[in-house]
Amino acid sequence: MTELSKAAIEAQLETVQDRYLEKDLVSTKALKAIDITDGKVFLRVELGYPAGSYRDELKKEIETLVSAIDGVSSVEAVIEQRVAAHAVQKSLKRIEGIKNIIAVASGKGGVGKSTTSANLALALASDGASVGILDADIYGPSQPRMLGISGTPESKDGTTLEPMQNHNLKAMSIGFLVEEDTPMIWRGPMVTQALEQLLKDTNWGELDYLIVDLPPGTGDTQLTLSQKIPVSGAVIVTTPQDIALLDARKGLAMFEKVEVPVLGVVENMSIHICSECGHAEHIFGQGGGEKMSSEYDVDFLGALPLDINIREHADNGNPSLVSDPDGKISDMYRDISRKMSARLAEKSKDYTAKFPNIVIQNT
Numbered sequence: 001m002t003e004l005s006k007a008a009i010e011a012q013l014e015t016v017q018d019r020y021l022e023k024d025l026v027s028t029k030a031l032k033a034i035d036i037t038d039g040k041v042f043l044r045v046e047l048g049y050p051a052g053s054y055r056d057e058l059k060k061e062i063e064t065l066v067s068a069i070d071g072v073s074s075v076e077a078v079i080e081q082r083v084a085a086h087a088v089q090k091s092l093k094r095i096e097g098i099k100n101i102i103a104v105a106s107g108k109g110g111v112g113k114s115t116t117s118a119n120l121a122l123a124l125a126s127d128g129a130s131v132g133i134l135d136a137d138i139y140g141p142s143q144p145r146m147l148g149i150s151g152t153p154e155s156k157d158g159t160t161l162e163p164m165q166n167h168n169l170k171a172m173s174i175g176f177l178v179e180e181d182t183p184m185i186w187r188g189p190m191v192t193q194a195l196e197q198l199l200k201d202t203n204w205g206e207l208d209y210l211i212v213d214l215p216p217g218t219g220d221t222q223l224t225l226s227q228k229i230p231v232s233g234a235v236i237v238t239t240p241q242d243i244a245l246l247d248a249r250k251g252l253a254m255f256e257k258v259e260v261p262v263l264g265v266v267e268n269m270s271i272h273i274c275s276e277c278g279h280a281e282h283i284f285g286q287g288g289g290e291k292m293s294s295e296y297d298v299d300f301l302g303a304l305p306l307d308i309n310i311r312e313h314a315d316n317g318n319p320s321l322v323s324d325p326d327g328k329i330s331d332m333y334r335d336i337s338r339k340m341s342a343r344l345a346e347k348s349k350d351y352t353a354k355f356p357n358i359v360i361q362n363t
């Protein structure tokens with residue numbers, strides 16, 4: 001019998017693909033430790049994103065493959081997940097306690113950006129992350145309704161706000177602070193100021209991710225926001241129509257300008273499946289989001305159907321991830337949220353906390 005070596009095990013793990021990174025476990029440096037004692041193998045694998053139930057699948061896949069190696073008597077693979085803080089725009093500093101802010105944007109209104117934000121936040125939380133959502137859609141805040149939250153945030157010290165909470169998410173929205181039917185007439189600078197305040201004056205505590213549901217569009221307000229909020233990555237939601245795609249391209253250009261990495265594009269309402277006969281129809285066109293992604297070299301994170309359940313769940317305060325957590329739609333959102341957070345895990349980490357501030361003085 002040949003002696004069992006770490007190299008043999010590593011070679012086997014080079015054939016195991018991380019489903020969401022689409023790379024093998026060795027090249028992604030997910031494989032952290034191999035321990036061999038008398039044919040008994042212990043492996044430690046660390047994923048940089050919340051992977052939820054995928055950890056069990058991966059464990060099984062690894063253990064089956066490694067047990068087939070000559071000389072292995074038993075295998076135990078431990079799959080851990082650890083979300084790191086990632087770099088933000090060079091001119092900004094990360095907000096203490098919040099590891100990563102992810103901005104969700106759309107080139108035009110009504111494409112389902114808020115519904116997607118809520119479900120992605122819930123998907124991350126259901127996979128084990130601590131998550132908050134900031135409704136920055138100041139003209140039409142819809143997160144209070146979508147998350148089924150009413151009431152006014154508490155302030156314990158008279159200056160900061162406690163986030164509202166539901167479905168295991170922390171949430172803040174201008175919608176909690178003004179009456180629902182109050183028309184909100186904001187001028188650009190007021191919007192950015194109000195949002196910066198909402199972001200910074202909320203006691204978020206420790207978060208792995210804060211999802212920011214940006215106002216629709218790519219105008220000055222959105223540009224200023226993406227310059228002033230310290231974000232680690234952005235996601236663009238679009239529908240497949242040409243006009244929506246055209247606007248989504250402007251979104252890509254906007255983030256490029258402010259040096260925020262775009263983690264990918266989500267195509268919403270991409271296909272309609274008739275609830276009567278099951279016939280699938282591309283009402284708004286086909287494959288536009290995917291084509292745009294390849295044209296602009298950004299990742300296509302996935303597509304969601306135009307589905308009456310998505311609308312009904314979101315509009316009654318219990319988005320699909322809450323109403324039907326094990327359903328097909330929830331699986332789709334989870335697939336997108338894992339791809340999104342996996343893409344972020346590959347980006348540069350934030351090391352600023354590890355370095356002291358260096359002050360140069362002329363004496």
Ligand SMILES: Nc1ncnc2c1ncn2[C@@H]1O[C@H](COP(=O)(O)OP(=O)(O)OP(=O)(O)O)[C@@H](O)[C@H]1O
Nearest residue numbers: 109110111112113114115216269305306307310311
């Ligand atoms: N995939 C989907 N299938 C069916 N209905 C959807 C889907 N996505 C969103 N909707 C519905 O479309 C409407 C608009 O969605 P949403 O408010 O999320 O869009 P938005 O892009 O955030 O809009 P706004 O520009 O006003 O901020 C909502 O009623 C929502 O429930």
